Amino acid sequence: MRLGVCYYPEHWPESMWEDDARRMKALGIEQVRIAEFAWSRMEPTPGEYDWGWLDRAIDVLGAAGLQVVMCTPTATPPKWLIDRHPDILPIGADGRPRAFGSRRHYDFSSPSYFTASQRICTAVAERYGKHPAVAYWQTDNEFGCHHTVVSYSPAAVGRFREWLKARYQTIDALNRAWGTVFWSMEYRSFDEIDAPVATVTEAHPSHRLDYRRFASDEVARYNRMQVEIIRAHSPGRPVAHNFMQLFTEFDHYKVAADLDIAAWDSYPLGALEEQWFAPDVKARWLRSGHPDFASFNHDVYRGMSKLPFWVMEQQPGPVNWAQWNPAPLPGMVRLWSWEAFAHGAGCVSYFRWRQAPFAQEQMHAGLNTPDNRLDVGGNEAAQVADEIRAVLAANANAAIRSKVALVYDYEAKWLFEIHPQGADFHYPRFAFEYYSALRTLGLDVDIVPVDAALDGYRLIVVPPLPVVPADFAARLASSGAQVVLGPRTGSKTADVQIPANLPPGALASVLPLRVWRVESMRPNVTEAVLLVDNQDVTPEDGVARHWRDFIEGDGGPAALFDVRARFADGHPAYVKSGKFHYLASLFDDALTVGLFARIAEEASVETTSLGDTVRFSRRGALTYVLNYGDQTYTLADVADDAFVIGSHAIEPQGVAVYRSGK
Numbered sequence: 001m002r003l004g005v006c007y008y009p010e011h012w013p014e015s016m017w018e019d020d021a022r023r024m025k026a027l028g029i030e031q032v033r034i035a036e037f038a039w040s041r042m043e044p045t046p047g048e049y050d051w052g053w054l055d056r057a058i059d060v061l062g063a064a065g066l067q068v069v070m071c072t073p074t075a076t077p078p079k080w081l082i083d084r085h086p087d088i089l090p091i092g093a094d095g096r097p098r099a100f101g102s103r104r105h106y107d108f109s110s111p112s113y114f115t116a117s118q119r120i121c122t123a124v125a126e127r128y129g130k131h132p133a134v135a136y137w138q139t140d141n142e143f144g145c146h147h148t149v150v151s152y153s154p155a156a157v158g159r160f161r162e163w164l165k166a167r168y169q170t171i172d173a174l175n176r177a178w179g180t181v182f183w184s185m186e187y188r189s190f191d192e193i194d195a196p197v198a199t200v201t202e203a204h205p206s207h208r209l210d211y212r213r214f215a216s217d218e219v220a221r222y223n224r225m226q227v228e229i230i231r232a233h234s235p236g237r238p239v240a241h242n243f244m245q246l247f248t249e250f251d252h253y254k255v256a257a258d259l260d261i262a263a264w265d266s267y268p269l270g271a272l273e274e275q276w277f278a279p280d281v282k283a284r285w286l287r288s289g290h291p292d293f294a295s296f297n298h299d300v301y302r303g304m305s306k307l308p309f310w311v312m313e314q315q316p317g318p319v320n321w322a323q324w325n326p327a328p329l330p331g332m333v334r335l336w337s338w339e340a341f342a343h344g345a346g347c348v349s350y351f352r353w354r355q356a357p358f359a360q361e362q363m364h365a366g367l368n369t370p371d372n373r374l375d376v377g378g379n380e381a382a383q384v385a386d387e388i389r390a391v392l393a394a395n396a397n398a399a400i401r402s403k404v405a406l407v408y409d410y411e412a413k414w415l416f417e418i419h420p421q422g423a424d425f426h427y428p429r430f431a432f433e434y435y436s437a438l439r440t441l442g443l444d445v446d447i448v449p450v451d452a453a454l455d456g457y458r459l460i461v462v463p464p465l466p467v468v469p470a471d472f473a474a475r476l477a478s479s480g481a482q483v484v485l486g487p488r489t490g491s492k493t494a495d496v497q498i499p500a501n502l503p504p505g506a507l508a509s510v511l512p513l514r515v516w517r518v519e520s521m522r523p524n525v526t527e528a529v530l531l532v533d534n535q536d537v538t539p540e541d542g543v544a545r546h547w548r549d550f551i552e553g554d555g556g557p558a559a560l561f562d563v564r565a566r567f568a569d570g571h572p573a574y575v576k577s578g579k580f581h582y583l584a585s586l587f588d589d590a591l592t593v594g595l596f597a598r599i600a601e602e603a604s605v606e607t608t609s610l611g612d613t614v615r616f617s618r619r620g621a622l623t624y625v626l627n628y629g630d631q632t633y634t635l636a637d638v639a640d641d642a643f644v645i646g647s648h649a650i651e652p653q654g655v656a657v658y659r660s661g662k
Helices: 014-027 052-063 079-084 111-128 154-168 171-178 204-233 250-256 268-274 278-285 293-302 332-342 376-394 408-416 429-438 474-480 503-510 589-602
Strands: 002-006 029-034 067-071 134-138 237-244 261-266 311-315 347-350 404-407 445-448 459-462 482-485 511-522 527-531 541-555 561-569 572-577 578-583 584-585 614-619 622-627 644-647 655-661
Touching: 014 029, 014 052, 014 134, 014 278, 014 376, 029 052, 029 134, 052 067, 067 584, 111 204, 134 429, 134 503, 154 171, 154 204, 171 204, 204 237, 204 408, 237 250, 237 311, 250 293, 261 293, 268 278, 293 332, 293 429, 293 445, 311 655, 332 347, 332 376, 332 614, 332 622, 332 655, 347 376, 376 644, 376 655, 404 429, 404 541, 408 429, 459 589, 459 614, 474 503, 527 572, 527 578, 527 584, 541 572, 561 589, 578 584, 578 589
Parallel strands: 002 029, 002 347, 029 067, 067 134, 134 237, 237 261, 261 311, 311 347, 404 445, 404 459, 459 482, 482 578
Antiparallel strands: 511 541, 527 541, 527 561, 541 584, 561 572, 572 578, 614 622, 622 655, 644 655
């Protein structure tokens, strides 16, 4: 557990650097990320490098006892490079280049940029790879930010054709897999296939999904190139990338496979504003963020990181990029920091040391104000640094092993975006709602990919998962866990076709049912859900939203499962067969929590009803309690001498950590 900060020496007079470094160390900062946007200062003229300023900055930070996280500067190619190679610019869906003047103005498929990136990454790694102050590396910055994963350039289309050849081998195989006989879309060669964009009506769904898969693979290829260069010139130093919050435009598991550390950038207030949450939810959590949003991301990145994951950028105050940008409540920067550590973070790094008075991010707060005075977030970071010492002394075993797993899949999001059937069928939202229901019950959750080892879990929750691997049913069954499957699971093949045996496709071997019809529901339409085993059945049992699967037994109407809830029209809404539970819709929050509580009991997983303001996390022998609410929360049955931080009474936006002995 340690604190870091993002610092931009190139933004400040060199006369300030030593004082900045001294104050960082005094505050409790241990590592400093630098240079991710500094290409134009490193190489102001083609082939002519200016390392002097960066040498001095790193020496100053190292002399103060700070570890440096050195970055490759490829998120911001300089103007001279764009002028030399305009093909570097990505091409939007409108066919126009996305121009120079901000950041991330490059195409992952551009051969010119791939070569230029190899050159600058090699130059940086050769110079600083063995510098004693450089302890870690970061590749690029926020891959895909500003909708830059997918490009429709000639270079991208050319590489896509090669990608298709490798996947399908023959054009006949592609035509069969895609079903191009529909609408006379058959191809004679791979060279005839263009990008699936600017068509009269929707482009072919299999074509679109493969283009998304290809674009994702291009991100992984580009990151792998940088990692290999760093490892060659800086052996033994861990490599990270800073992913973004709830970002799903590429497969993060594939990119993280080449990294040591999966880091992410945490901005709970901006995220609340920009995500799907209803206006009343945004108003309620305006200055704290949703109680489950940051933790969802912590658990996503913890699950793919070889070393403890990091928060590379932690919001320290108001940001600049959302439609509205409120200030965090007093205590929230401290709470967010401890929440990250509670979920297994190795470092929380604040963005940034000092607020910039110029350019695009001048309204984005830092630990210090532009006139160099410590801001609210800076004072709270100092408090966290003091508290870390006590927690480290008490936490002999920091392992996290949850009894509950939630399967999270990037391709599911792409497929439902391509083939929604209902305009608001939003995979990240539904995965988050399942996660939030589990956290409301006081459960620690591992978020895992669909190909993860599942043994050892008692409860496995699968949000809507359209494409399932051939061995998924067997792995779920052999785990021995109670398994919850959301609607539309197993509803498509990998080629985006309806399974021959109808959904749930390959899962029919363990879940003997047949989805013979589906419907999507408008946002203002719900269907009552009635619990079959409720002796006082009323329409208030719950409601279904967004979607309905119509299900029957695999051999016809005769049920081969237990019906546990029905829609008001009598169709099954929730069925169980053995240890498998199938939810035929997305239910309201209260009903989802109630069903998960019942299934957890069957899985011998103990739950605690926490409501929506307080969250518990367990790490080793310690239990962390975080209060997002506006009322004091009182802990019972905890000995006075068990507390490492806080006490029985946890104030609003407060934190307590106690020895749980478990």
